[in-house]
Each structure stands twice: as C-alpha cells, then as structure tokens.
Amino acid sequence: MVDSKQLPDSENREGAAFSENDELIQRRRRDFFTSLALLLLAFAMLAKSLTFPMTDSYGGVTNAWYVSPALFPLSIAVTLGLVSLLLLRRAILDGGARRRERAPKDRSKASFPASASCRVAVIMAFIGLYVYSFVPSVDFALASALFLFLFITPFYIEKVALIPLTLIGAVSACVLITLLSHRPTAHQYALDGVAIATLLTVATIAWWLLRHAPLECKKLRTVLLVSIAVPLVLVPIFRFFLLVPLPVEGLVIDTMQALVSHLTAQG
DSSP: OOOGGGSOHHHHHHHHHHHHHHHHHHHHHHHHHHHHHHHHHHHHHHHHHTTSOSSEEETTEEEOGGGOTTHHHHHHHHHHHHHHHHHHHHHHHTTHHHHHHHSOHHHHHHHIIIIIHHHHHHHHHHHHHIIIIIHHHSOHHHHHHHHHHHHHHHHHHOOTTHHHHHHHHHHHHHHHHHHHHTOTTOOHHHHHHHHHHHHHHHHHHHHHHTTTOHHHHHHHHHHHHHHHHHHHHHHHIIIIISOOOOSOOOHHHHHHHHHHHHHHHHO
8 A cells, every 4th residue: 555655746736636626526516406405495485475465455555565575585585596596506617516417326325415415404494493483583683693694604614513503503592582482571682682692602612613713713704794784784774764564673673763763853
C-alpha cells in the first residue's frame, strides 16, 4: 500500500481536487431534490392562496385587494418558488441533476435517503413548527425571525452539528409555547419571551461551535442579521401600510404600534 506522502505533489493535488469536486456534486444532488420538494410546496401554497378572495364586500364596504387575506401567503409562495428555482438552477449548473442520471442505481438509492430525504424532512419539520406552533402563538415578527434563523443556519453554514442544534431548539420552543399557551395565567409576552430566548440560545451555541472558524462565524452573523431584518422590514409594510392584520401581534408589533401612535401624535 502506497502512502499518500510518497505520491508526487501533482497527484495529491489532483486527488484533493477530485474529492472536493465530488463533494460539491453530492451537495448539489441534495440541493436538486430539495429544490424540487420546495417547488411542490410553493405550488401547493400558491394553489391554496388563490382560493382566498382578493376583494370582497362586508356590510356594504368593499375591501381593496391589498387587505386581502390571500396577499401574504401569496407573497410567501411566490418568494419560496423563486428561491427554489434559483436553487434548482444552481444544482443543475453544477452537475447535480446530471450526476443523478449517470450514477448507478444502487448508489443513487443509497445516497438519497441518507442525504436529500433528510434535508427535506428537516425543512418540512421547520415549516410545520412555524405554521402550527410559532405563528398561532407568538408575535408574528418574532416567530418569523426565529423561523428564518433556524431554517437558514444549518443549510447556509453546512455544519452537521447545526442540524440537530436547530431542530432541538425549534422543538424545545414548540414544547414551551404549547405548555405556556395552555396556562390561562400566562401572559402573551411570555410566549414572545420563549421565542427570543430560543433565538439567543441557539445563536450563542452555534457561535460557540463555530468559534474557531472565522468564515463560518461571519456566515452566522449574516444569517442572524437577515433573520431579524426581514421581519422588521416586511411586518411594518403589511401591518401599517397595507393594513393587513397579522396572526398574533405581541411584543414587537405592539412596540411598533406604540411608536407609530407616538409619531402620529407628534405630527
């Protein structure tokens, strides 16, 4: 058996390049299946949203399209579809789909359940927790920020340990929210506090896991900023400009409402 140290440098470099390229193609194969699953989800959301009335009349007053309950799910479905198409395009350009077609059947069957299906299951779990636990119970801005952070972090940074970390964080938040929501004495802001605590705890643990990797820490900061900035931009647009009532208006939206009222009174 020949030690890799005894091989010429050119062969070592070629082997390393081949390994990196093979790893990239494997990731793109997973992205290929993941994007297809997300596209199906986006189409399902779009079809369901189109069943909602865009305009209607209540008590003789006709509501405009921009206050329709279909507007927000439509925007989410369209955004998810566009992002899925971008992911699908990248997967195809990098050879993910082509490698899937050329790979032997036994290899493709072995790799798909262990990778792509796992990613799809994680994605579905996050979306399910967001729709059925976070949104009905927590301030919509906080619920969206928590969901975005938990959803983006393990796939953008691509560190294996982050997947169980974010899943445990999401499930723990769901359990605490469920327990508190069934207590009549629990204050609404207590549920918002669970979301804030979960976000800060998961972010802190993720930073500790990545503390020796400056590039990954930079990615983590980017994810955290994006997760917070997106709801802070979209929520005021829908709530105060388009006048769309949000599912739960708690700590953040109440603070925004107080700020808007103060500015209106001052003006």
